[in-house]
Amino acid sequence: MELLKRPRRLRSSEAMRRMVRETRMDKSSLVYPIFAIDGKNIKDEIPSMPGQYRYSVDQLPYALEELQEAGVNNVLMFGIPEHKDEVGSQAFAEDGIVQRALREMKKNFPDMIAIADVCMCEYTSHGHCGILCGHDVDNDKTLEYLSQIALSQVRAGADVVAPSDMMDGRVLAIRNKLDENGFKNTPVLSYAVKFASSFYGPFRDAADSAPSFGDRKAYQMDFHNPREAMKEALSDVDEGADMLIVKPAMAYLDLVRSVSQATDIPIATYSVSGEYAMVKAAARNGWIDEEKIIGEMAVGAYRAGAGIYITYYAKELARMMDQGMIG
Numbered sequence: 001m002e003l004l005k006r007p008r009r010l011r012s013s014e015a016m017r018r019m020v021r022e023t024r025m026d027k028s029s030l031v032y033p034i035f036a037i038d039g040k041n042i043k044d045e046i047p048s049m050p051g052q053y054r055y056s057v058d059q060l061p062y063a064l065e066e067l068q069e070a071g072v073n074n075v076l077m078f079g080i081p082e083h084k085d086e087v088g089s090q091a092f093a094e095d096g097i098v099q100r101a102l103r104e105m106k107k108n109f110p111d112m113i114a115i116a117d118v119c120m121c122e123y124t125s126h127g128h129c130g131i132l133c134g135h136d137v138d139n140d141k142t143l144e145y146l147s148q149i150a151l152s153q154v155r156a157g158a159d160v161v162a163p164s165d166m167m168d169g170r171v172l173a174i175r176n177k178l179d180e181n182g183f184k185n186t187p188v189l190s191y192a193v194k195f196a197s198s199f200y201g202p203f204r205d206a207a208d209s210a211p212s213f214g215d216r217k218a219y220q221m222d223f224h225n226p227r228e229a230m231k232e233a234l235s236d237v238d239e240g241a242d243m244l245i246v247k248p249a250m251a252y253l254d255l256v257r258s259v260s261q262a263t264d265i266p267i268a269t270y271s272v273s274g275e276y277a278m279v280k281a282a283a284r285n286g287w288i289d290e291e292k293i294i295g296e297m298a299v300g301a302y303r304a305g306a307g308i309y310i311t312y313y314a315k316e317l318a319r320m321m322d323q324g325m326i327g
Contacts, residue, residue, distance in 0.1 A: 018324075023303045025317075025327050027071040031115065031268070032314035034075050035206055036060060036101035038082035048202035049273055050280050052312055054080060057100050061108045070315040071322070074113040076162065077101055078206075081123055087131060088123030092149045096123075099156035106157035115189060116158035118150045118174065119165045127211035129165040129219060137219060139167050146170050147177035154183050162245070164191040166219040171239035187242035189268065192233040193255055196220035199248045199274030206273065226255060233259045241265070243308070248272040250297060253304040260305025268308035269301050276312040291316070295326040 010020045035054045037044065042056035043063075055063050067075065079098035081090035090096045098116060105114050120142070121129045130142030142165065150161040161178075163170050171190050178186050196217045204210040221228060233244055244263065246256045247270040260267040275297070283290035294313045301309050311317065321327040 014324075018327075023299055025298065025302050025309075025321060027318045027321055028073065029302075029308050030072050030314040030317060031074040031076050031308060031310040032067055032072050033078065033270075033310060033312060034060075034063060035078050035080060036097050037080040038097050046202070046206040048205045048277055049312065050284070052206065052276070054206065057097070057104050060101055060104055064105060064109050064112065067315060068109060068112065070318045072314045072318050073111070074115065075105065076115045076117060076310055077105070077158075078117050079122060084123055084125045086125055087145065088120040088149075091120055091123040092145065092152045094152065094156075096152070099152055102153060102156040102158055113159050114157060115160040115162050116150075116153035116156075118146055118153065118161050118163040118170075120145065120149070121165075121211070129216065130167060137167075139169070139219075142167050143170055143173040147173045150174045150188075151177050151181055151183070154178060154186050158186070160187045160189050160243075162189040162191060164194060164245075164247075166191065166194050166216075166221070169239070171236045171241045175240040188240065189243040189245060190236040190241040191247055191270075192236040192241065192244040193229045193246040193252075193259060194220055195223040195229075195248065195252065197223060197248050197251075197272070197274075199251070199272045202273035202277045223252075226258065229255050230258060230262060233263060237263055237265065243268060245270055245310070246306075248275060249301050249306075249309075250275050253300055256301065256304040256306050260307075266307045267305055268310055269304075269306040270310040271297060271301065271312070273312070279313075291320060291325065295320055299326060 011017055037054040039056045040058055043059050044054040046052045077098055081097050102114055119129050121127055128137050130137035153161055171188055243266040245268045246252055246259055249269040249271040256269050279293055282288045298317055
């Protein structure tokens, strides 16, 4: 048969396939979410996320050392305080759990990138992401609290702050607060496109952050709305965001693609707790090949346009890159 075009020519060997690969991954783009908890000598496995743990501050260096040895240099820090109140005061306290965790991290691993999640749901007694006015979250009143949280985290050592609350105007409020206090060079990684998703269930177990009443649909996004997602992303760019997150990842790669094409700043996507838990559960039942699945999911995120991948599988993916299984 006379065929001039034979795409299979470029698939003839592993070396050939790697040479012509269109989507490439690197360990430097992986971000590992980690949970710090009040107390001492705690390494507590999260029941709905096998293989993931809550660490007391004294145990964090061991977890961070494992990450560094794997080649993962970026951490997204969450905190679980012992005491909660109506205004989430432990979120911006100088001796708050995240602030202590950040200081410990930067003392022992100064070259690792510490990204601090800026939100209130883990710290409020009601579990919502802002200050309540009756049963509603008061958007504008919450902004001052969020900007104070971000400032306290940067003072404690955060290299990047990542507001995940979905209040209108919070990127600008945080940017202004940081600039006014001499932190003009600290980047804001905004959860710009964060949907009200059923994929977050295990995280709420991990962070003890489920709302005590209602839900978060009045501030997190309706997953039916791609145009609204673009409006949110572009608004955050206008407010001074340096990087954007689309969350979750797996069911929202169309939005990763759209946002990456519409903006000129780095785009991250967060492969969230529900995605992790589903893979773990299916793998434990022998229904899927865990390594192959997580590699395929990661490549899909990068292929869609993400340059940063936030994942509980960061260590495994780094090892797979070293072994040439993906990359």
